[in-house]
Amino acid sequence: MIPVLSVKGLSASYRKNLVLNDISFEIEPGTLTSIVGPNGAGKSTLLKVILELHPKLTGSVSFFGTSYKASKARIGYVPQRGSVDWDFPTNALDVVMMGLYGQIGWFKWPGRRHKEKAMNALQDMGMADYAERQISQLSGGQQQRVFLARALVQDADLYIMDEPLAGVDAATEKAIMDTLKSLKSRGRTVMVVHHDLNTVEEYFDHVLLLNRTVMAHGPIEESFTNDNVHRTYGGSLRWVGEGITC
Amino acid sequence: MLNFLSYNGQWVLLSTTILGIASGVIGCLAYWKKQSLMSDALSHAALPGVVIGFLMIGVKNLPVMIAGAAASVLLGALLIQWIRSSSRIKEDTAMGIILSVFFGLGIMLLTFVNRTAGGNQSGLDSFIFGQAAAMVMSDVYTMGGLALLVLLIAVIGFKEWKLYLFDGAFAQGIGLSNRIMSSIYLAVLVMVIVIGIQAVGVILMAALLIIPAVSARYWTNSFKWMLIGSGLFGGAAGIAGTYISTLGKGWPTGPFIVITASCWFVVSLFFGVKKGLIVMYLQHRAQKKSYAATLSNKQRMAEGG
């Protein structure tokens, strides 16, 4: 089977420091993988490098057996919530519709069909009542659900999400996890940067332990061992109360 | 144009040098406060104050105009702060608004003055473009005094500045009031701006605050040396620019100072020993090489073992 994502010998630096060192792994279709590691382990950088938003030093990345450029339409990216300006004059429905912009084509405006699709996605995330609300008036959890809905309308085969569960309320966390599981049941692949070690086993079926390099990668039951986790986090492991990583 | 070594020429040279040093030093503080463009906005905001200062006493009097400029710059700074903190408007937009609206008001008043006060407006126009060559001894005394005061404040408070700029929270913790430091910072910035616009004008004043500091960044990682370097670069640009402008008839002083400073910036960008592009490139290559070496070592070991 062709892997959804294949990374070989990837390294990258950030302000002179080598943050990713000789990273190799493959993601199989239909898996739900969490990327876990301590602060500064290079989790966000890894996502940015494979999405070509940050330059790499060495190595190669391929999606669905071909280049990133050729697979853009099949990949849905969910950036961190803090990466955009929520004061932007637009409402929730509009943000979700942005997920469709790649499919609409130059010079065309979104039509009723796109609006319906976006509305359905909002409904799936339990956000239908907030469609017309200005995005700065939404709570953090609601904003994250809007981002998820936006990814859903992209109808991608591979979803790459940067900390979708950071700083959200319990209801949102459940809504998001239900969505991820339903994506998986439809054969989609999901990669999530995750910060809460307590929920890794419950939420995901694969784990990639990262600390500048791949410490362990595979099915949860094989790779998410006490030993591996301790190796990844070094001495600084705090199982409970692990802060939100950025 | 005056002979370079003429009596008045020496005063001009002295004043542009002092100005270069003072703005270099304060620009270094602004650089670390991440407020490079704030200095641009604030120098434009000085114009209405200068004109009102003139309107109030009817003749061109430097201290009064400086007081007017200071008042108007302070008002501009406070308004930028207020707009930013109490609405969804971001800082860059707030600066743009204050910069252009204050300048517009200044032009309105200036036109008004020109019409009512007859032909004697040349002294006022020079505040827009600067007219170092027209400065006389008493102007230079005022400027020199203020510049020395500014330098003194920067030097005496050296370690307080360092704390305030790099770790405001810690500074607050050990009893250094950020509020007082902010006020002092604003006060010295305003002082440098108002003495500078006389020589180089409101538009190019920002260049003297921004460019030497950015250049100094490429030569050192130490705050102390950056402060010194920035002052030296500013002073040198003042001397060189003033000298070049005496080589041609009617060549403007301010723009030549700016161009000299930017040439030095380009040199620093490439050849600076700490962050210059050439040094960075060599480091990057070395890093890549050593990385490749460790990789192949690892492979060899894997194959051998």
Next chain:
Amino acid sequence: MSYTAWILITASLVGFSCGLIGVLLILRRMAMMADAISHTVLLGIVVAYLITRELSGIHMLIGAIAAGLLTAVLVQSFHSLGVEQDASIGVVFTTLFALGVILIATKVGNAHLDVKHALMGEITFVPWERIELPWLGSIPEAVVVLVVVTVIVLLAIIGLYKEWKITSFDPALAASMGIPVLLLHYVFMSMVSVTTVAAFDAVGAIMVVAMLITPAAAAYLWTDRLLVMFVLSSSFGVLSAIVGYYIAAWLDTSISGSMAFTTGIVFVLSFLLSPKHGILAKYIRPAVPAA
């Protein structure tokens, strides 16, 4: 058409086109880029003049686009070489502006180019410099240029509406969808440059910054919808231009200065009175849930 009517038409076109561009400027956090470009356009005009030895609309437009793009490219490349964005803008525009002033002082001499004119504009001359157009008769050249630029800007904003929206709101997502973020950035910088130079004759380099930023900032306080913000911002621009003209006529002072100042009045009123984001509303609103 009467002299005053032409001035009002010119001013309104400036207000309208700048108002449109301004919305994108402030949402993309590029207000100070507009300030930079409005200064460096001077260099473009001077160089265009030195090459062609004439001051016609088309040469100035090309010179302005070139200078604007040069500014954008230099700022971008210094930034990618590690200079802070802020400092990079400051270095680039003051240098190019100084270069422009030096060229004027040393090469152009007493020709038609005048720094003061370029910086402050002289709208009162606009109605005199006319060109003959088929069917329409004799029309001020500045008006023709402004109409052309306004139409281009309007078409570019409508045609690429969703692209502007997504690259302003979430450039990372836009890039991951294959939308050319950098290309659009440079297209936008070109639009800012042509608008600036078209507005030059009327309001000059520094006041054009007021027309670009302030009406848009005022509109941003009234609405949460992008489309409405465009409409409001361009209306505020036109309003400030017209009111500014009459204030200037009343006080017998600089028209461009007065228009810039009027945008400030519109902003202050919005800042205080806007029902959504105004200061007064903020003082009143906390009482509402309690009542």
